[in-house]
Amino acid sequence: MTTRAARPGRRPGGPDTRGEILRAARESFADKGFSATSLRGIAREAGVDAALVHHYFDSKDELFIESMALPVDPRQIAARIMDGPPEELGRRIATVFLGVWESPDGQQRMKAIFRSVVSSDAVARIMREGVGQMIIQPVSRSLDAPDAHLRVSLAATQLIGVAMARYLVELEPVASTDLTTLIDRLAPVLQLHLTG
Known part of the structure; x- marks a missing residue:
């Protein structure tokens, strides 16, 4: 029986990937502000591929709205x-x-x-x-x-x-x-x- 070696790189989406992205977004918005925060940077902090961030959130605006728990868009x-x-x-x-x-x-x-x-x-x-x-x-x-x-x-x-x-x-x-x-x-x- 052969065992697969773990692939290097970012981890795929898991059960709480969305939560990890939101956590990383809140931290990035707090540390850098809205303008200096990027989706790639958030992906890096969350340890996921940037495409996964785009899978869950259409834009930085949408990610901001959700991470800050705004009641309206x-x-x-x-x-x-x-x-x-x-x-x-x-x-x-x-x-x-x-x-x-x-x-x-x-x-x-x-x-x-x-x-x-x-x-x-x-x-x-x-x-x-x-x-x-x-x-x-x-x-x-x-x-x-x-x-x-x-x-x-x-x-x-x-x-x-x-x-x-x-x-x-x-x-x-x-x-x-x-x-x-x-x-x-x-x-x-x-x-x-x-x-x-």
Whole structure:
């Protein structure tokens, strides 16, 4: 009976290969940030062939979304925000962003992400780069203004503040105000940042 010699090179996919890829991705995003992370580098860290990473994940964006346990795909968020007339952009942004927080699963994940962002410089950098590239940049490009990036960033700060007050600090009456009223109050302020 002949025994096969072990083949050199990367190991093939195993029972938790996907988990190993996600672990390596989280570490790489934390150490290097979104921009400097590559799928090949993640494959190297996970000890698998790069083709296996592509087998499980279509792109670096998808791997980022899953490794960070985001409750929604930021690319879909950007598409929903940009789908409509410019004069309703503030309302769409408020509706989409707060809609993510209003679902029980979304709220749980977003709370975890926000708490991680404020307690870890690495997580803050990852989120800033990843979400910036997938949401803030495309929305900025859709505005016809020389300072579009600043405008969208100011709208984001407004939303982050409201989310912190409503869902984490539970500041009253913001925490108990019904969602429609909250969106009605936020939409014009966001619109002013974006197109005013």
